[in-house]
Amino acid sequence: MHIVDGALSAPVLIGGAVVATGGLALGLRSLTLEKIPAAGVLSATFFVAALVHVPIGPSSVHLIMNGLAGLVLGWAAFPALFVGLLLQAVFFGFGGVTVLGVNTVAIALPAVMVGLALRPAVSGPDARLAALAGLAAGSLAIVLTALTVALVLWLSGDAFLAAAKLVVIAHLPVAVIEGLVCAAAVTLIHRAKPELFAALAGPATLRPA
Amino acid sequence: MSHILGRSAPTSPGDSARTDGLIQALDPRTRILAAAGFALVAVALTSLWLMLIALVMAGLAMGAARLPAGPTLRRMxxxxxxxxxxxxxxxxxxxxxxxxxxxxxxxxxxxxxxxxAIALKANAVALALLSLVGSMDPTTLGHALARLRVPERLVHLLLFTVRYIAVIEAEYHRLRRAMRARGFRPRTNGHTLRSLGYLIGMLLVRALERSERILQAMKCRGFTGRLPLLDTLRFSARDGVFAAGLIPVLAGLLILDFAHVPAA
Known part of the structure; x- marks a missing residue:
């Protein structure tokens, strides 16, 4: 869900920009320069994942995968998803300029929250627990994103209240889809390369040359 | 090379001369600042007539950037x-x-x-952004942002992301082709969701392994934690003329809007 320019009120836009700047600062602090190649390539992967469409009956939705981004990237999900949104706005025309802060908060803050809460469960030894945590992370992140979008719409005027409710309802099936896809992705990573969940979390593994 | 972000670096200087418009002759920083200024002014407008003027300005920018009208308007x-x-x-x-x-x-x-009002503003800003900034090479965008004092780590992250989107996308299409060869057809069912989940998990695993090789290769070549930005961004007289034209127009829009001169 991209909010466009012109819909939100000035205080909401400024508030979004301030929170996004804070999140970016925290996210960048965790990114030492040795981790930037990993963060960049993973950020590119999440950009590509957002181009994957899942058919729903005659229509289709594209994946967002911000819950998985939170699990894999932790705080670095903030700058990584910001970069994705910036590129989408600039090169695809999705989103806008003044709403970039709000859009970043709506996508990245839920990612970081579910990432911090559920990362211990997905990186543990129990595969079933990891899959369940993946399911929770994928769907919870979408629900939180939808609630954030609804909140900023509602804060911008009572006229948007109906639209805000519609956003939440429309995202419920998306939350189910994202949860199941995220659970499958976590299951595969857990089996094939569990250290992925710690790649950007721990201290720098490679000392500066 | 087809790049998902649209324009990749021109393969030869002659190439770029053929497709470049007036916008491309400006310094990338001028284009970013112009797009940001335009967006702030457009969003602040309250008169529908002035928003329409803003949309026309964005259309002119599209023409000046020589963007193909069909695909650009389809994106809009x-x-x-x-x-x-x-x-x-x-x-x-x-x-x-x-x-x-x-x-x-x-x-x-x-x-x-x-x-x-929302429709006019959203389209005006998106079109101006596509024309002014979307018409530049993504790597140039990163360099220009660095010169505009965006934090170095964020710029590096952007440059890495831009560099590897095409690589990962090629990898994604390879995996999708392999799935299709094994009879995979996306439908609304659990099997589709599980398969796509495994696909994304696999992409992430390969991405991390690729990033380990990238870091080793960079260290081998003396990476010490900084990427030098080798470019020659320079403001020219053209940028001065552009700014001298744009700033009064944007200020005029705001003043007219404030005074509510046109009956809207």
């Missing part, structure tokens, strides 16, 4: 598709004198006006 239409539901609901949720009724639901003039 896709963006409009996202917001059309929101816009259609507004006349029925904004209180005010009724313009018409649909199945007994009154649609207010105030709501229609607000929906029109």
């Amino acid at each position: 239409a896709m963006m409009d598709g996202f917001i059309v539901v929101l816009l259609v609901m507004l006349p029925f949720t904004v209180p005010g004198p009724a313009a018409f009724t649909v199945l007994g639901w009154p649609a207010s003039w105030a709501g229609l006006e607000q929906a029109a």
